[in-house]
Amino acid sequence: MHENKRKRSQIFWSIFAMQAGGGVIVIAIYLLYVFLFGKELFLYSLIWAIWVVAETVDVSWFFYGMEEFKSITIRNLLVRVSVIISIFVFVRNQSDLWAYCLLQAIAFAVNSLILLVMMRGQVSFVQPTVREILAHVKPNLVLFAPVISISIYTQLNTIIIGSLGNMRQVAFYDNSYKIIALSLTVVQSLGTVMLPRMSNVISTGDTAKAHSYLSDSFWVSQLISIAMMFGIIGIASVFTPVFFGSGFEECAVLMPILALMIPICAWSNVLGLQYLIPKEHDTQYLISVVFGAVINLALCAVLVKPYGAIGAAIATTIAELVVTTTQIIYTRRDLPLRSYIEEALPFLVIGLAELVAVSCTGMVFGTSLLSLVCEVVVGVAVFAILSYLWLRLTNSRRLQLFGR
Secondary structure, eight states, X not given: OOSOHHHHHHHHHHHHHHHHHHHHHHHXXXXXXXXXXXXXXXXXXXXXXXXXXXXXXXXXXXXXXTTOHHHHHHHHHHHHHHHHHHHHHHOOSGGGHHHHHHHHHXXXXXXXXXXXXHTBTTBOOOOOOHHHHHTTHHHHHHHHHHHHHHHHHHHHHHHHHHHHSOHHHHHHHHHHHHHHHHHHHHHHHHHHHHHHHHHHHHHTTOHHHHHHXXXXXXXXXXXXXXXXXXXXXXXXXXXXXXXXXXXXXXXXXXHHHHHTHHHHHHHHIIIIIIIITTTTOHHHHHHHHXXXXXXXXXXXXXXXHHHTHHHHHHHHHHHHHHHHHHHHHHHTTTSOHHHHHHHHHHHHHHHHHHHHHHHHHHHHHOSSHHHHHHHHHHHXXXXXXXXXXXXXXXXXXXXXXXXX
């Protein structure tokens, strides 16, 4: 697909036709909902329709598939900065909510249009057949199901907390989860980068190269996720009062519990998105995610009433562990998982050293923004230096990933 423009164009237009067809259906359903049930927020819902329409013609997936990440990143950065500046200029009070919605929707629409312009010369128009279009429906539905499962149980967590606990507990959980979700985007971005590359390598039958990529990806994911996990655990007690304010002390307990998900999700990101899906083991990936969603909901029903947001955090973490464990069972005969684990163990010790250093820094500087900044700087420095020394001491080949 990388080399053959004709074939690339044929695949692109068949996928785009499927996307556009699905988009038209979604737009119709959305507008029907807005006109029937969205009367209280009619203006805002109508403005968000711009976003829905823009999604229909969004072709960022094409650039991900072509591994052109630089142009996507720069474009996203420029548009986001423009939006932030515009929000500060035009959004002054609560009555300007419509302007906030409009700016966000227009920004995404501009993103989509820019990508369409950037595609000129990369594909030529090829009339797709109905059979070619329908061929993409099943694979997309298989990938769509896990997304829905994850969205359902993450959203239902807050609903369950609200119904069995109270809205304060919802706020505690939601704020804590957002911090962890932000950290997870770093790990998940590696999966976005590696998925098209792994798919391309596996399609050529180069198993050795695929395993080499997977080994490197797993190592980098564990390195980053372990550092972030111990870092968040260390700064939670200072971060909570500085950013959330008084009354949110429980977030200092929730964040460390949810932080345990980060290396667990790093595993599932590599095993699921970078191995099972490129190997076309979509059903196994789907089973693992749905199983995790079921476990999460069951545990939430049991733990939320007596423990509130803490119970939901424990349920979510265990559910992610179930997802990863299921994927380990599916891949245990194909991948050298034991060596992956053994290579990651020293960084758990380094992470503990990072945690001690961060905690001591917090004790010295107290609770303030300066203390938080110092904790982050010390944590990053300790983990980076000790990791480098360990790699040097063991003469690890992983040093080549960063350049000697």
